[in-house]
Amino acid sequence: MKKTILFALIWVAAVACDQKQDAAPQPELKATSVPYRQQTTIAASGSDLKVDLREVNDSRCPKDVVCIQMGSAKIKFNVSDSKNATDVEVEFKGDSKADFQTFTLSGQNYVLKVSELQPYPVSTQTPKIEEYKVNVTIEKK
Template sequence: MRIYNHFVTILLGGLLAVGCQGSNENEALPQDRASLVMAASQSARVGQNATLQVEKIEDSRCPANVVCIRYGNVNVSYTLSQETESRQGILCLGDCGNGPQKTRDSTLVQLGSDRYQLVLTEVRPYPGTSPVEVKPEAVIQVKKF
């Protein structure tokens, strides 16, 4: 019985140690690089004094369970602001009109003396993959130079 008690104590102690270990999912990434998941009309702080807002997401990509003549695209309109200065733009994935299909889109934005690189890597869910209507979310990486 003593061996069983020692075994249970060690097992519970190990589980407690693993359970109390910090999760990296909600930790803030370093100031110069972050990956943000944002729906339309949401904003997030970038670094110490800039804010990125997704104004709207327009998704016209061909649904996963349909055969389409053209692939379609998704446009993400954004505003990047810092103090009294702001810049607006659009990031696009898919058939964006010039060149091959884009699987990621990036742009450089200058605000005062700071430069930011915005990279649209994904808009989820992909049309036709969710049985219920889900508000689309853009995954945007932000890097400050």
């Protein structure tokens, strides 16, 4: 009897391991660097969107200073397709779970995610607005 139960458990385990997953793997999105006032094309799940970095209000804690709070940067983009355009604002805190904004363009919902904002502030220097570059990904929702 013990051999029968053991054989049945092994058979069930073998059948369970052999099953294929039906879910197709999601392609990994690559971040695109968007420089200030230089319109950049980003592939967004089959659509090409043009992204223009309009404003950066950077209040992050400089890397050579000890701060009570990390601070954040407010980033404003203009996103357009072949027909319409919209402004998208993201508050970047350096937290991958919160640094995104949903928006609608031509009846389609998208998510714009910011993964990096360069240059990082230093207390002795104030970067010019033209020096900013933002790493962005956009995907259909």
